[in-house]
Amino acid sequence: MKADPRGVLTGIHFIDGDHACCEGALAAGARFAAGYPITPSTEVVERFASRVPTVGGSFIQMEDELAASITLQGGVWGGAKAFTVTSGPGFSLMMEHIGYAAMTETPCVFVDVQRGGPSTGLPTLPAQADMMQARWGSHGDYEIIALCPNSPQECFDLTIKAFNLAEEFRVPVMFMMDEVVGHMTEKVVIPSADEIEVTPRKHTRKSVEDYLAYGTNGDMVPEMAHAGEGYKFHITGLTHDERGYPNMTPQTQDKLVKRLQNKVRAAADRICLFEEDRLEGADVVVVSYGITSRVAQRAIDLARDRGLRVGKLRLITAWPFPDKKIAELASQIKAFVVPELNLGQMVREVERAAAGLAKTIAVPHAGGGVHNPDEILNAIVEASR
Amino acid sequence: MIVLLGLGDQVAKGRVSIVVERCKACGFCVEFCPTHVLALSSAFNSKGYHPPHVVHPEKCSGCDLCGMYCPDFAIYGTKAAEARIAESKTDEAKPAKPAGGTQ
Amino acid sequence: MNVLDETVNPVEPFLRTDRMPHIWCPGCGIGTTVNSFARALIESKVDLDSLALVSGIGCTGRVAGYVKLDSFHTTHGRAIPFATGLKLANPKLNVVVYSGDGDLSAIGGNHLIHAARRNIDLKVICVNNLIYAMTGGQTAPTTPGHATTSTNPYGTFEPAFNLPHLLDASGAVYVARWTTFHVRQLSRSISEAFQKKGFSFIEVISPCPTLYQRRNKMGDGLDTMKYYKEKSKIKHGAPTSEVGLTLNGEIIVGKFVDRDRPDYQSMMRAQYVESLGDRYVEEPAECACSDC
Numbered sequence: 172m173k174a175d176p177r178g179v180l181t182g183i184h185f186i187d188g189d190h191a192c193c194e195g196a197l198a199a200g201a202r203f204a205a206g207y208p209i210t211p212s213t214e215v216v217e218r219f220a221s222r223v224p225t226v227g228g229s230f231i232q233m234e235d236e237l238a239a240s241i242t243l244q245g246g247v248w249g250g251a252k253a254f255t256v257t258s259g260p261g262f263s264l265m266m267e268h269i270g271y272a273a274m275t276e277t278p279c280v281f282v283d284v285q286r287g288g289p290s291t292g293l294p295t296l297p298a299q300a301d302m303m304q305a306r307w308g309s310h311g312d313y314e315i316i317a318l319c320p321n322s323p324q325e326c327f328d329l330t331i332k333a334f335n336l337a338e339e340f341r342v343p344v345m346f347m348m349d350e351v352v353g354h355m356t357e358k359v360v361i362p363s364a365d366e367i368e369v370t371p372r373k374h375t376r377k378s379v380e381d382y383l384a385y386g387t388n389g390d391m392v393p394e395m396a397h398a399g400e401g402y403k404f405h406i407t408g409l410t411h412d413e414r415g416y417p418n419m420t421p422q423t424q425d426k427l428v429k430r431l432q433n434k435v436r437a438a439a440d441r442i443c444l445f446e447e448d449r450l451e452g453a454d455v456v457v458v459s460y461g462i463t464s465r466v467a468q469r470a471i472d473l474a475r476d477r478g479l480r481v482g483k484l485r486l487i488t489a490w491p492f493p494d495k496k497i498a499e500l501a502s503q504i505k506a507f508v509v510p511e512l513n514l515g516q517m518v519r520e521v522e523r524a525a526a527g528l529a530k531t532i533a534v535p536h537a538g539g540g541v542h543n544p545d546e547i548l549n550a551i552v553e554a555s556r
Numbered sequence: 557m558i559v560l561l562g563l564g565d566q567v568a569k570g571r572v573s574i575v576v577e578r579c580k581a582c583g584f585c586v587e588f589c590p591t592h593v594l595a596l597s598s599a600f601n602s603k604g605y606h607p608p609h610v611v612h613p614e615k616c617s618g619c620d621l622c623g624m625y626c627p628d629f630a631i632y633g634t635k636a637a638e639a640r641i642a643e644s645k646t647d648e649a650k651p652a653k654p655a656g657g658t659q
Numbered sequence: 660m661n662v663l664d665e666t667v668n669p670v671e672p673f674l675r676t677d678r679m680p681h682i683w684c685p686g687c688g689i690g691t692t693v694n695s696f697a698r699a700l701i702e703s704k705v706d707l708d709s710l711a712l713v714s715g716i717g718c719t720g721r722v723a724g725y726v727k728l729d730s731f732h733t734t735h736g737r738a739i740p741f742a743t744g745l746k747l748a749n750p751k752l753n754v755v756v757y758s759g760d761g762d763l764s765a766i767g768g769n770h771l772i773h774a775a776r777r778n779i780d781l782k783v784i785c786v787n788n789l790i791y792a793m794t795g796g797q798t799a800p801t802t803p804g805h806a807t808t809s810t811n812p813y814g815t816f817e818p819a820f821n822l823p824h825l826l827d828a829s830g831a832v833y834v835a836r837w838t839t840f841h842v843r844q845l846s847r848s849i850s851e852a853f854q855k856k857g858f859s860f861i862e863v864i865s866p867c868p869t870l871y872q873r874r875n876k877m878g879d880g881l882d883t884m885k886y887y888k889e890k891s892k893i894k895h896g897a898p899t900s901e902v903g904l905t906l907n908g909e910i911i912v913g914k915f916v917d918r919d920r921p922d923y924q925s926m927m928r929a930q931y932v933e934s935l936g937d938r939y940v941e942e943p944a945e946c947a948c949s950d951c
Binding site for chain 1: 678707708724727731732733747939941
């Protein structure tokens with residue numbers, strides 16, 4: 172369905188990534204957010220607090236991230252599209268509730284504007300060191316989807332995508348920004364509402380008698396109901412059966428957890444978005460995401476000027492990881508070069524998926540700034556030998 | 557699943573209904589019945605608990621304190637008038653299950 | 660004349676009967692509180708379709724799974740923020756939080772005081788069995804001094820929270836305490852809470868015969884109920900600073916706080932109307948579904 176025009180600030184803007192993300196959320200139909208301040212993410216909800224009273228909906232600043240991360244889920248079950256924003260230390264606090272969202276299949280978006288870590292780290296400086304945490308941060312087996320914008324424009328466009336994926340698959344979606352993308356100001360074009368495609372909540376049409384909170388019609392994603400509609404359903408974080416009732420047996424566990432995994436993995440081809448350029452005939456492919464992809468572009472251009480055959484694969488979806496694409500490339504190229512603002516996270520995935528068919532060269536960075544393009548260029552040159 | 561263990565006669569103002577299989581023999585109903593209608597029986601339910609039984613049906617007022625105290629939702633009292641309305645809805649009298657029997 | 664009984668236990672329509680019998684121990688008082696709750700719902704004529712019940716983790720947390728309502732069994736300590744989200748997204752909901760003393764006042768303590776401060780319109784029923792029961796009987800912030808628990812095997816030595824005092828100080832508009840002996844008074848308090856807008860907190864002292872009572876040689880559930888009957892003193896309006904509990908001591912019960920102040924959503928609305936006037940849009944234009 173089309174976006175609700177009341178939330179769409181159509182026009183050409185000059186805003187930073189944080190602000191663009193907020194506009195994306197509003198355009199996607201988010202009408203509830205619960206937040207807690209943390210640099211460099213706070214502007215997202217500050218803008219939401221300022222905008223939402225004239226759009227419809229509400230914002231509440233909670234007493235901590237533990238509260239924010241579950242209050243937004245109460246908002247979802249009350250009928251709204253909802254999200255929260257945070258950075259490293261808050262992301263860590265939110266982990267239990269990310270798991271709760273995964274287990275209860277609560278569609279929602281968690282925005283992490285990554286900064287230097289670990290711990291308090293570098294509150295005002297970038298990093299990309301929460302990528303593995305986004306995937307594995309909560310306990311137990313579950314799947315999430317993670318998106319990595321590399322510009323304020325993408326902060327707008329991909330936030331809408333994040334909400335749409337959350338509703339389609341009933342998962343928490345991790346929106347992995349970084350401090351530079353969040354605080355860089357660029358042109359952001361917001362189209363008119365009828366040009367924006369928005370995925371509605373998968374609300375049940377079944378009668379009260381027939382509805383099962385976690386009944387699946389073979390498509391792995393159950394239909395939802397909201398509190399207050401008379402369905403009198405039960406939701407729990409305990410391992411549960413199709414009725415939503417706790418059923419703590421290995422059989423129920425197997426069935427439930429595998430479905431939670433498969434509902435995303437089976438659609439991985441459709442979910443995985445990446446930007447590719449001149450992969451055909453490349454010797455080296457640079458795999459990057461977020462702000463690093465823009466620095467990497469410079470390095471790729473310099474390498475191509477030297478006559479090197481360098482392809483580019485920019486991850487827009489980091490999770491699920493595009494295993495197939497990497498495996499396919501690995502059989503055709505010499506090496507992957509993977510620059511990241513961390514000491515080696517997504518590079519491990521590249522290496523795993525490449526299965527030894529191509530070399531994988533990491534270009535790590537402890538965070539606090541962006542790479543010098545020469546660091547990446549040197550790695551490309553090395554890899555091309 | 558309801559076993560009727562005591563039907564008041566013309567004098568009793570109420571009667572008790574007991575869901576034997578839910579009872580865990582905590583003794584609240586026996587203790588807090590204001591007119592001491594109940595006692596724990598020597599029968600067993602399938603979990604091995606002694607459910608209560610009615611020893612003084614004529615004293616039951618239908619106050620439902622037993623029902624309010626019961627943590628297992630295994631007993632409740634109703635006023636006889638309600639019971640008579642319920643009776644009039646049945647087409648014919650059905651035989652009661654044996655007292656103290658399991659379901 | 661014997662007939663098959665066609666009367667129904669008043670609590671029965673509120674139960675997920677396909678999940679009976681429940682897991683609570685013999686002599687545990689949680690089920691007793693549910694009876695009072697059910698009768699309060701009947702008495703107050705609350706619309707069950709717009710009632711949501713949220714619980715945390717623990718023995719009392721299991722209430723959510725046994726009541727036939729829109730019910731949410733959330734994470735430990737976080738029932739109140741979840742309930743806040745429900746209420747803000749759908750202000751027409753009547754939201755009850757039903758959870759235990761450890762869940763609400765230890766891990767959930769921060770959320771408890773902030774929700775009371777904000778006067779979020781929630782009805783909180785706190786079943787206080789003075790222990791962490793589900794996990795095997797550890798010390799809770801409400802465990803009276805010198806009690807024996809699994810994490811204080813030589814006796815506790817910490818002062819316990821006086822929950823009515825804490826909630827009074829935090830700004831709750833309705834604060835009451837009963838025990839599981841006071842079934843009718845508890846029901847009445849819950850009904851009164853449903854008539855109020857704002858943060859209501861009702862503490863119910865309840866036995867945990869398997870752990871708290873057994874480890875402290877206090878008998879079983881019935882012995883504890885008799886103790887409640889004997890040692891409770893009803894003191895409506897008592898200063899909350901004076902209602903702390905001690906091991907085997909007197910239990911002051913009653914309605915301690917009943918005051919009025921605007922609830923969170925009224926204050927939010929008033930502020931936005933004042934600042935934004937006509938520009939304020941209160942309800943979302945449409946909910947998340949494409950058709951409602």
